[in-house]
Amino acid sequence: MSLDNNLNGVIINNYQIIKLIGTGAYGLVYLAKNLQTGEHIAIKAISKIINKKISKPSDLLSNKLLEFFNNGNSTINGxxxxxxxxxxxxxxxxDLPPCPFLKEVVIHLKLHQHPNIITIHQILDFNYCIFIIMDYYSEGDLFVNIVDKKIYQNSISLIKNCFIQLLDVISYCHSKGIFHCDIKPENIMVSSNGSKLIIGDFGLATQCEFINSKICVGSSYYMPPERLCQLNHNLSSSIEYPSNKGDLWSLSIILINLICIRNPWMKASEQDPTFNAFLQNPKILLKILPISNELYEILIKCLIENPFERISLFELRDLIINCNKFTKDGPLSKIDSLDQYMNLNQECLIPDYNNSTNSLEKKKSKTLSIGNSPILNQIYNNEPLNVLKFLSNGKNTGNMEPMISIHHINHINNYDNYSLMTNLSFNMNMDLEQQVGY
Incomplete structure (x- = not known):
């Protein structure tokens, strides 16, 4: 079988590849068909071959897969x-080395039973990668539905319903001690004619309640100012900032996306003229965005430069439910039928940070301790390591051991050039190109 730079038609166990739908630093996402049921699914292939000399492992993975299938193989069985x-x-x-692809999978699996988080059905172990079998969402991601389909521009209740879903699912993640750190429209899938949102892509997620100010993680349009401390002189670069407040900031920008179909600024940095003007006079939001005074009062409680002063997700949820108008005029300035899309009596899961192991009162971030772990010592010495052996239900069919480098821990120090208007996300740290929420 000869393939022209794609795997279209290839069969992996009972799944037939239809086309490539997304790429990232470590992974490739394919639309595929379950040959037993006929349903469409998404397959994310994440590279095992991680080396500090390789800037983008997914390119190497793509070449390895093409080489394998062009060598007389059209099917992988067993x-x-x-x-x-x-x-x-x-x-x-x-239990695991600090390897990006294992970290992402483990974090995702700890959460995926929630109805608003993409479900992982199966993980298949191959020589060069793991194949993650997940639900496929034909309606696309939130970006497509906001910008291209514009399905939210005429209904307050639909926006409220969807945004409250996001608040609740992120609250659920926080209650499990997990912080997403890369919430943006491309990482949110859509179903049920836009009325249900599903979170995906936990590649940058962390279990650290506080993030060092020198770590720049996320996508610039949605990144809070504390992740850009070197560009914001009002914030100290010598302390750690709460991870949950970073997610709150990102959600607030998404709320603006839903209502205004635009971003307020390119990045929350003093070097950005719009954001700098906002710091000097927050009321500039009323000039650059068609928002109501009521929504403005909500946003300024969320978009506070000092994360310790921002409101909680629960407080934001209550304010959104009781907001009567989002814009000064037009369809979003009038209350429509709330019962059409939402149950205002539903309860939000509030993390009990005062009585849990991940208490924010401690104001101390979990850190990775190397200690005397033989696995981690192997990693630091750049020795071959097969970390998947003990996780397999059967004998590993691959004879190639994954090469894992300590240099690929998610410590992010550069900026990306993400633009909502281009639907592309570039994260210079992880070399992430287009993401599709998986």
Whole structure:
């Protein structure tokens, strides 16, 4: 079988590849068909081959897969499934090396039973990668539905319903001690004619309640100012800032996206003229955005430069439910039928930070301790390591061991050039190109 730079038609166990739908630093996402049921699914292939000399492992993975299938192979059969329960119960710091693809999978599995988080059905182990079998959403991501389809521009209740779903699912993540750190429209899938949102892509997620101010993680349009401390002189670069307040900031920008179909600024940096003007006079939002005074009062409680002073997700939820108008005029300035889309009596899961192991009162971030772990010592010495062996339900069919480098821990120090208007996300740290929420 000869392939022209794609895997279209290739069969992996019972799944036939239809087309490539997204790429990232470590992974490739394909639309595929379940040959037993006929339903469409998404397959994310994440590279095992991680080396500091390779800037984008997904390119190498793509070449390896093409080479394999062009060498007379059109089908891969008998790939073993990894044990999802074992994976979900893994302690990232103790049980696994700090490897990006394993970290993402473990974090995702700890959360994926929530109805607003993409479900992982199976993980197949191959020589060069793991194949993650997930739900496919034909309606696309939130970006497409906001910018191209414009399905939210005429209904307050639809926006409220969807935004409250986001608040609730992120509150759920926080209650589990997990912080997304890369909330943006491309990482949110849409179903049910736009009325249901599903979060995906936990590649930059963390279990650290506080993030060092020197770590720049996320996508620039949605990144809070504390992740850009070197560009914001009002914030100290010598302390750690709460991860949950960073997610709150990102959600607030998405709320603006839903209502205004635009971003307020390019990045929350003093070097950005619009954001700098906002710091000097927050009322500039009323001039650059068609928002109501009521929504303005909500936004300025969220978009506070000092994250410790921002309101909570629960407070934001209550304010949104009781907001009567989002814009000064037009369809979003009038209350429509709330019962059409939402149940205003639904309860939000509020993380109990005062009585949990991930208490924010401690104001101390979990750190990765190397200690005497043989796995981590192997990583630091750049030795070959097969970390998936104990997670397999059967014998590993691949004979190539993954090469893992400590240099690929998610410590992010550069900026990306993400633009809502281009639907492309470039994260210079992780070399992330177009993401599709998986």
């Amino acid at each position: 790939l073993k499934s990894l044990d999802l329960v074992k994976l979900s119960n893994c302690n990232i710091d103790k």
